[in-house]
Amino acid sequence: MTRSPTFLPAWRALTGEAQTLGKRHLRELFATDPGRVPSLTQRAGDLLLDFSKQRITAHTLTLLHDLAREAGVTKQIDELFRGELVNVSEGRAALHMALRAGSKDEYFFSGKNVVSAVALERMKMRGFCQSLHSETWVGCSGKRITDVVNLGIGGSDLGPRMAAQALSSRARQGLKVHFVSNVDGADLGSLLPSLDPQTTLFIVASKTFTTQETLANARSALAWLEVGLDVTDVLTRHFVAVTANVAAAGAFGIPEENTFAFWDWVGGRYSLWSSVGLPLALAIGMDDFEAMQDGARKMDLHFRDSPIEKNLPVTLALLDIWNGNFLGAETRAVIPYSFSLGLLPSYLQQLEMESNGKAMDRDGQKLEASSSAVVWGSAGTDAQHAYFQLLHQGGRLVPCDFIAFAEADYPLPGHHDRLLASCFAQSEALMSGRSEDEARNELIAQKYSAEDIARLLPHKIFPGNQPSTTMLLPSLSPEALGMLIALHEHKVFAAAAIWGINPFDQWGVELGKQLASKLLPALTDGNEAPGMNPSTHQLIRYCRDRR
Numbered sequence: 001m002t003r004s005p006t007f008l009p010a011w012r013a014l015t016g017e018a019q020t021l022g023k024r025h026l027r028e029l030f031a032t033d034p035g036r037v038p039s040l041t042q043r044a045g046d047l048l049l050d051f052s053k054q055r056i057t058a059h060t061l062t063l064l065h066d067l068a069r070e071a072g073v074t075k076q077i078d079e080l081f082r083g084e085l086v087n088v089s090e091g092r093a094a095l096h097m098a099l100r101a102g103s104k105d106e107y108f109f110s111g112k113n114v115v116s117a118v119a120l121e122r123m124k125m126r127g128f129c130q131s132l133h134s135e136t137w138v139g140c141s142g143k144r145i146t147d148v149v150n151l152g153i154g155g156s157d158l159g160p161r162m163a164a165q166a167l168s169s170r171a172r173q174g175l176k177v178h179f180v181s182n183v184d185g186a187d188l189g190s191l192l193p194s195l196d197p198q199t200t201l202f203i204v205a206s207k208t209f210t211t212q213e214t215l216a217n218a219r220s221a222l223a224w225l226e227v228g229l230d231v232t233d234v235l236t237r238h239f240v241a242v243t244a245n246v247a248a249a250g251a252f253g254i255p256e257e258n259t260f261a262f263w264d265w266v267g268g269r270y271s272l273w274s275s276v277g278l279p280l281a282l283a284i285g286m287d288d289f290e291a292m293q294d295g296a297r298k299m300d301l302h303f304r305d306s307p308i309e310k311n312l313p314v315t316l317a318l319l320d321i322w323n324g325n326f327l328g329a330e331t332r333a334v335i336p337y338s339f340s341l342g343l344l345p346s347y348l349q350q351l352e353m354e355s356n357g358k359a360m361d362r363d364g365q366k367l368e369a370s371s372s373a374v375v376w377g378s379a380g381t382d383a384q385h386a387y388f389q390l391l392h393q394g395g396r397l398v399p400c401d402f403i404a405f406a407e408a409d410y411p412l413p414g415h416h417d418r419l420l421a422s423c424f425a426q427s428e429a430l431m432s433g434r435s436e437d438e439a440r441n442e443l444i445a446q447k448y449s450a451e452d453i454a455r456l457l458p459h460k461i462f463p464g465n466q467p468s469t470t471m472l473l474p475s476l477s478p479e480a481l482g483m484l485i486a487l488h489e490h491k492v493f494a495a496a497a498i499w500g501i502n503p504f505d506q507w508g509v510e511l512g513k514q515l516a517s518k519l520l521p522a523l524t525d526g527n528e529a530p531g532m533n534p535s536t537h538q539l540i541r542y543c544r545d546r547r
């Protein structure tokens with residue numbers, strides 16, 4: 001039995017809708033419907049989602065809601081929250097919502113409410129933060145810890161790294177938190193000279209505790225400490241682990257009391273809310289970390305309890321499906337007009353592309369429709385001066401998500417309004433474009449000659465009709481950030497529910513890892529495995545010959 005949504009009646013109706021609507025310009029959609037903005041705006045708490053600049057009408061939205069209903073989204077949300085084994089290929093639940101649960105909430109896994117176990121681990125985190133902040137926890141030589149280095153990659157890096165930068169205006173003084181993820185020695189190697197082994201603590205964050213990049217960095221960090229400290233028990237005061245594989249952390253030498261555990265039912269890219277958030281909690285304090293969890297919890301309740309028609313994550317999922325499957329967009333740009341949120345696009349790349357970058361449904365049947373868009377982007381206004389030319393005049397359909405905050409996190413006089421004006425101007429320019437007549441009139445007003453007008457006119461026309469959604473929040477507070485992240489987590493789930501895919505596995509990253517471990521001996525010792533691809537052989541030879 002196929003789960004492909006392409007066989008659903010709403011899918012067929014939407015195919016027809018795309019053909020009709022495809023011919024209409026967003027300018028016309030605005031001009032012909034005075035109620036467009038209220039009907040294509042939704043709210044959850046203080047979060048405002050304006051998707052009136054998307055290439056849809058209220059009728060399209062109704063059809064999209066039909067699609068969500070026919071695909072059984074509500075039932076699947078229910079299964080997620082009930083702790084069912086929604087990660088079917090790995091036989092796991094996905095209960096990241098339990099990590100930000102309130103004390104009276106209930107999340108069951110295998111018949112057991114996990115909320116108290118989560119609270120215990122959170123208390124352990126709080127205790128550790130307090131002892132480091134109060135300088136009760138000191139290094140081997142009795143000096144206070146001034147620098148914390150998180151060694152992790154993917155989900156064990158991107159979340160806390162992104163959030164620590166996002167909330168940097170709230171960072172505690174006296175403790176610097178660094179993130180090292182890449183196995184390229186340039187990452188750790190360029191940081192170490194600025195650190196003092198006596199005052200540095202490493203967090204080894206790895207759900208599996210088998211990830212080669214992280215283990216290579218952990219071994220190098222340990223070697224650096226052992227040389228720098230001249231004592232044997234550096235692991236007890238300078239290393240902690242964050243993992244779901246406590247035994248492997250123990251085998252590495254990290255004592256159990258220094259190990260923060262989490263559970264198999266937490267996916268790596270959903271793990272920020274667990275002890276993977278430890279470097280963030282150290283950077284901003286546990287109270288702010290919990291405020292971020294509270295924001296995410298608000299979004300959990302909104303997602304669980306709101307009808308499809310008012311459900312923001314479902315709306316975002318439907319817009320992605322509309323743009324990707326019906327209008328043919330291959331990518332989506334995420335442009336936070338917030339310097340502090342500059343790492344959000346990278347974080348969302350993993351969240352969306354590792355979750356939903358799949359061409360088979362959860363039963364292993366080929367998907368009849370494309371799934372996740374290629375997600376990319378960076379902070380505005382820098383983005384404007386880099387690649388917005390292509391968005392405005394490149395002729396490709398690139399839906400954009402704009403994210404902005406009413407208030408500044410670093411309030412320098414005169415800056416924030418300029419930032420917001422740029423954000424709103426870009427979404428409007430992308431939407432409306434500039435017609436031939438408008439371009440000509442502008443050139444005439446600027447007193448260009450007829451000859452110059454003829455020459456310049458084609459370059460001055462902007463087709464517009466480029467769709468975008470704008471998300472607004474009052475300020476980049478921990479709570480707002482929590483809401484925003486959970487909004488995207490649940491958007492990913494809702495889209496997967498419609499496509500019929502499992503967003504919680506990532507088999508596609510295995511092959512490269514396996515090949516890399518086979519190729520390593522060829523690079524280090526020249527031991528080439530039989531049957532090596534001739535191109536790969538050439539690349540390895542080149543490197544060996546030049547060492």
Ligand code: F6P
Pocket residue numbers: 153154155156205206207208209210211214268269354506509
């Ligand atoms: O390579 C993919 C991946 O498995 C991600 O899903 C995960 O977040 C990352 O590697 C790191 O894994 P771990 O936390 O187990 O080191």
